Amino acid sequence: LTANAAIAQQADPLPSWNDGASKSAIIAFVESVTTEGSAGFVRPAERIAVFDNDGTLWAEQPVYFQGLFAIDRIKKLAPEHPEWETTEPYKSAIAGDMKGLMATGKEGLLKVIAASHANITADKFAASVREWLRTARHPQTGKPYAQMVYRPMRELLDYLRSKGFKTFIVSGGGIDFMRVFAERVYGVPPEQVIGSTIDAEFEMRDGVPTILKTGKLVLVDDNVGKPVGIYRHIGRRPIFAAGNSDGDLQMLQYTTIPRSADDKAPSFGLIVHHTDADREWAYDRDSHIGKLDKALDEAPQRGWTVVDMKADWKTVFAQ
């Protein structure tokens, strides 16, 4: 160890977290799995940590931000599609009528995804997300979306990485959407981002290798889909999982529940509980976005750490 590294290790690795049970549990776990000779030591290659995105790493109210991107994208494309003015779900999307949009159901949602995310080259799609992140503002806070990232969670990602963890995002959101900003905003490289996936095709276009995003869903990375996404992209069991809703229940189960009576593998489950109506939003069992009900009930029995945003976090948003 150099002198600087020794000082850094002694400094508080989670300065935006108030002292308390959540912070202590996180640090005790990380120390235990990374201390050679400790009974719970885990070799670096197996220090896999998985994080949900919406509501866990950045905010998700009043609607998932990717939904707002999709609506803005449809508005932008509308002049090329005059028929959208009178056809659902485009009509509601263009009008910004969320209720009308929700009323179009799953079929409407798939059409919105197709219009905003498909039949476009991968490069052009990424450019459209970059441009949106640069220019769009959150309807209530007026902030760029990339500033609505939770500072305590960014610290947690950095802390885990400093201790040899490989950090992954495992989100119901779109993989290609998140990859545009995950490296810059979270320090998570694209190859460690897992999300809902629509298929792609390869072709040479005028001599240029081109990936075209098609509309077919090949992974819905939510609920039971999260362990499937982890299996498909990572191929081994994580030892740390963080989520905020029932969509993360199976990921938390997959990470933390022993496979047999002999299975003493250490693991950590974390749930971000939105309890802070002043600094963020307060919601759980009855929310239409980020509903947290079954996973909250299961937490005590499984030993998952439920983070009380209001009590546990000194600061909510990154600056």
Add this chain to the structure above:
Amino acid sequence: LTANAAIAQQADPLPSWNDGASKSAIIAFVESVTTEGSAGFVRPAERIAVFDNDGTLWAEQPVYFQGLFAIDRIKKLAPEHPEWETTEPYKSAIAGDMKGLMATGKEGLLKVIAASHANITADKFAASVREWLRTARHPQTGKPYAQMVYRPMRELLDYLRSKGFKTFIVSGGGIDFMRVFAERVYGVPPEQVIGSTIDAEFEMRDGVPTILKTGKLVLVDDNVGKPVGIYRHIGRRPIFAAGNSDGDLQMLQYTTIPRSADDKAPSFGLIVHHTDADREWAYDRDSHIGKLDKALDEAPQRGWTVVDMKADWKTVFAQ
């Protein structure tokens, strides 16, 4: 730098490669992209290298090794399926009749995959591959399959990693099959293995989180499927690609062909040409396995390095 690291850097990073154009081209490229201040410098996060597996990292004659695993697996399961004795493709598989098996075509192949790779939990499948690798022997060399890895290619993987590259396997072979041995044999962790993929489901079985492999193909990671697999799993363009057959053509194109006149991103394409009938096998344009024809024609025009196994490699197999 410590004294040991300095000595290691000066030592030959590719001792199993004969001096010549192939070895020089590899080392010159790696030095160029990793030397700060060099015009071709690439930051570590973007040093992505992709390797085909069969015929590139280990042998593939007389049949893809995974095919031999599938046949052995069907033989092992046959007592539980008496009807297989009289039904194709199982009948030919049990008899070890490769010609008969090939005659069953794509439909037969899918049935073989289903019988040997699907309707099984992920853990049990991995155990069946581990057991096979421990006990099975190659029909011609009598070696365990994990000893039929190319030593020069293992050195190349190690060399790239020592220079800050992240090495991936991108293979037409099955992702779950390769993940069982890729970490031990190649130093490639499971999350960096990409391959043909059948779907999976998650369920709680008697309170235990369980991944079940189902039969549905969700990625055929060959030909045009390789850039798709790279896009899906890595999400950025590699700078180094190595293959041995026309199945790698699109991966080589995707890695090395400029996207525009302004695109000066450095890249390296490598083709392993099987030219050594004494120490391994010699085959290319007319082979039923690992056919190398179009990619060989395209190599000079694209500047890809064609490795002549007989001339370029001092040693073929790892010990």
